[in-house]
Amino acid sequence: MAEFLEQRISAAIAYGSSWADEYEVRITRTAGGGEYRKLVHPYPVRRFRLIYRADRADVGAKVKNLYDRCYGKFSGFRVKALDDFTTAADGRSAPTKDDQTLLYVSSGVYQLRKEYGKDQAGLAIGRPFRTIFKPVAGTVVVAKNGVLLSSGVSVDTTTGRVTISPAPSYPADVITGGCQFDIPVRFDTTVDVDQLAPNHRQLNNVELVELLAP
Known part of the structure; x- marks a missing residue:
């Protein structure tokens, strides 16, 4: 099991960010159009899609440095869900x-x-x-x-x-x-940095996925 960083990712996110809970359901469809559904486990799995807008100097401090310390998707960390904490x-x-x-x-x-x-x-x-x-x-x-x-x-x-x-x-x-609680997550994408202007950067679609066994 990968190590876990007891650190919370920056909450300085922009409007347009989102989150959703999903459930692991396996669905088999029959030739007649019916469905057999199996609930794999009773736990919601939360996904986050974050957008950051920041000065160039702040991008590394807020997200990129954490991404590097985690070796991308390898290690987990904490996130605060602003609607459910x-x-x-x-x-x-x-x-x-x-x-x-x-x-x-x-x-x-x-x-x-x-x-x-x-x-x-x-x-x-x-x-x-x-x-x-x-x-x-x-x-x-x-x-x-x-x-x-x-x-x-x-x-x-x-x-x-x-x-x-x-x-x-x-x-x-x-x-x-x-x-109060944080949710254990890992990165589920790379961290892509858009250069909006000489000193302004935007990180689009930074996706995180909840860890059910951190």
Whole structure:
């Protein structure tokens, strides 16, 4: 597995940038026009298409230097999704201790995550969720059975795992929490620099793809 740079790419993007979540669905069409669809996994995979406009001297500092340190598509890094960077339902409000139910990993250890599509009835297979591997330091709040835990909680900001001591009783105790988070990504294209003027540059279609196992 490639190394991961615990660094966030510059957020100084221009209007025209975009993002989208996609789901891995395999579709087989029959001769009669029917379809067989298989959901490969329940996780959304986010793609970003970024546009940067900058002074010539800033291009390297904002994007190109990171691209080089990552060896292009080889290594991962962090990105902040401006429309979805907290565990709140709207993706932007301050996180609270009641936002999400944490996933039990082992005695005393829980994984941060965010469930999507809560406002409407879902399929019988449950709602999709994103595993939060990269919480922002100092933003994680955790509760046991609705009561905020002010001590005995440690957070690994490189994996998104929360350790609680003493260990709660599983499955009797319900552990919930919230945080701000970044999304682990890698470059999915080269970084092409357009020369708009002697001292102005534009980076078009810098594509990033989410890493499901960073």
